Amino acid sequence: MIKKAVNTLKKDELIAYPTETVYGVGANALKKETIEKVYKIKNRRKDKPISLAISSWEMLQEISEIDKQQLRTLKQLMPGPITAIIKKTDKVPDLLTAGSDKVGVRYPDNKTALKIIEKFGSPITSTSANYSGKTPPKNHKQIKLPVKYIVKAGTTELGTSSTIIDIENDIKIIRNGPITKSQIKKAQWK
Template sequence: MQNEINKAIDVLKKGGLILYPTDTVWGIGCDATNEDAVKKIYQLKQREDSKALICLVTDDRMLKKYVKHIPEAALNIIDITDKPTTIIYDDAQNLAKNLIAEDGSIAIRIPDDDFCYDLSRRLNGAVVSTSANISGFPTPKSFKEIAPEVLKGVDYVVNLQREKICNQPSTIIKLSNSGIVKVIRK
């Protein structure tokens, strides 16, 4: 696994895109602070850049680097959830501008997955994680369902077969600083 992390980190630091197994589905990733790399993901997915992407971080300490105010409810959700859960936070900071939604929010997940954890830790920052599909097409349930144009559009495909991938996107919850909680995707 460390060899794959080393190769992926090398690509991320050079502004490249990786295809990698996450705690949910196969994802396309890049350094979340690199605006050009984020732009490449939008182009590859043929997705409007007004639709925000998800980031992965290692823990709540790294989360604080990218969110000005973390609601107490978020830490509670992170602690008690047993399913991959992405939280949308207000007041994103220190990320690529084209990654942050128009309202200033950002979607971030702390994955319970060794590869994703080590990837983010070694990068020392957030990693973009968006499903490995062209916008409008179904999320691939396995590696073999990933479209050829996605495979060709990334700079590195992580060679790590996973039994733990749950094949379903994460739950998404929006937590506003005003205390409003909204479930976006179950």
């Protein structure tokens, strides 16, 4: 299952994979051609950025300009159901971020997702595996997108989209989700 998913990604094809929140569409997040495919398959407007998923803190530091305080805060919240908006490095294509100098980063708390990313050796896209505007799938049976390979791992643990935070200066919640404001505040001051 993991090997097949990784081989599919290496062929620049798209997969659907589980996280602890919902199923995501996975593609090489650092390659314009594969990002293009994600926008197309989801019918997503190109002015809407796509997040990426990592499997290690080293990977995070390769794709983002993060300071020690921000990293310390994120280590309290991740892996987990949270997307952090962070200043990106030049490794991250502008297409992924809709021209922004920031990128949304997920460090999923899901063994299958982490193994896929780790074995692929590079960040993958982390956008829900649904057509834009439709309900994100909680189970592999709900996936309607014509991806090349679906990782069949049953129903996701939480079944709801991640909390989104911007950590530029102070932490600002962009979208509410499973991680609460008080959990974020507690992490911020550790």
